[in-house]
Amino acid sequence: xxxxxxxxxxxxxxxxxxxxxxxxxxxxxxxxxxxxxxxxxxxxxxxxxxxxxxxxxxxxxxxxxxxxxxxxxxxxxxxxxxxxxxxxxxxxxxxxxxxxxxxxxxxxxxxxxxxxxxxxxxxxxxxxxxxxxxxxxxxxxxxxxxxxxxxxxxxxxxxxxxxxxxxxxxxxxxxxxxxxxxxxxxxxxxxxxxxxxxxxxxxxxxxxxxxxxxxxxxxxxxxxxxxxxxxxxxxxxxxxxxxxxxxxxxxxxxxx
Numbered sequence: 001x002x003x004x005x006x007x008x009x010x011x012x013x014x015x016x017x018x019x020x021x022x023x024x025x026x027x028x029x030x031x032x033x034x035x036x037x038x039x040x041x042x043x044x045x046x047x048x049x050x051x052x053x054x055x056x057x058x059x060x061x062x063x064x065x066x067x068x069x070x071x072x073x074x075x076x077x078x079x080x081x082x083x084x085x086x087x088x089x090x091x092x093x094x095x096x097x098x099x100x101x102x103x104x105x106x107x108x109x110x111x112x113x114x115x116x117x118x119x120x121x122x123x124x125x126x127x128x129x130x131x132x133x134x135x136x137x138x139x140x141x142x143x144x145x146x147x148x149x150x151x152x153x154x155x156x157x158x159x160x161x162x163x164x165x166x167x168x169x170x171x172x173x174x175x176x177x178x179x180x181x182x183x184x185x186x187x188x189x190x191x192x193x194x195x196x197x198x199x200x201x202x203x204x205x206x207x208x209x210x211x212x213x214x215x216x217x218x219x220x221x222x223x224x225x226x227x228x229x230x231x232x233x234x235x236x237x238x239x240x241x242x243x244x245x246x247x248x249x250x251x252x253x254x255x256x
Contacts, residue, residue: 001086001087001226003028003029004030005029005030006030007078007082007083007085007086008025008030008086008087008089009078009089010035011035011063011089011090011116012036012065012092013035013045013089014036014038014041014042014045014060016091017138017185017218018092018138019034019045020215020216021091022034022049022058024223025087026052026053026057031058033081034058035060035065035074035092037062042061043060045058045060059077059081059082061074061077065090065092065112065115066107066108071112071115075116075119085120086124086134087136087226088133089138090120090136090137090138091136093108093109093138093192094108095150095195096153097149105153106152106156109153109156110159110163113137113163117135117164121180124177124178125178127176130177131177132177132178133177134180134226135179136181136222136225137163137164137182138185139164139182139183139184139235140153140184141186141187141238142154143157144184144235144247157184161182164233164234165234165249168232168233180232181232181234182236183222183236183238184238185217185218186213186237186240187211187212187213188214188218190215211240212240213238213239217244218238221238234246
């Protein structure tokens with residue numbers, strides 16, 4: 001992919017991983033639409049990007065990814081604002097241990113990722129007039145192992161990994177030139193992790209006992225997905241101390 005001509009859309013892009021993905025793409029000449037519910041952080045990031053990368057390189061859009069109409073409008077805006085779409089990063093995510101937050105976690109971490117993936121394919125696929133492209137779904141190391149105290153979050157991330165890997169068996173999308181991959185980062189010092197620690201002291205104790213990865217390693221894995229045109233339906237783990245690698249799962253059950 002030629003990054004200095006690429007247009008990207010990143011959900012949850014005003015903070016955490018998404019913000020650093022945006023910075024990396026912008027530094028390589030791409031144009032980026034950042035979607036987030038935090039208007040203050042989004043507008044501040046847009047001002048910063050205008051000073052560093054120039055005007056009309058990054059646009060912030062308020063978007064609740066659980067609202068299908070807002071999500072669709074954001075995708076259409078990315079295409080009309082910059083004339084196309086090449087990269088979609090479904091990065092928005094939340095974590096909670098409260099039983100009252102079961103549905104919101106499923107809505108943000110899974111349903112919005114599925115809808116964002118299909119919308120990205122719809123707009124980028126060659127059969128729809130696009131040039132092909134890439135979808136990167138942000139899962140978690142909790143997508144292939146258990147996270148203590150967060151069963152719903154863990155379930156949604158397992159589902160994102162399975163959803164992404166399923167595209168290997170759907171060749172219609174591959175022939176349309178859209179690749180779909182996901183990232184599985186280990187614990188990292190982000191706002192989401194700090195909020196989870198505040199909510200649940202027991203979880204904080206577990207987190208503090210574990211090693212952490214650096215955001216730069218997650219960005220490295222993201223760029224691996226972007227730059228390797230042969231990578232499709234893969235789950236990329238980012239684990240301590242400094243390892244970025246593609247997960248190898250047991251083979252599928254043979255067809256009868």
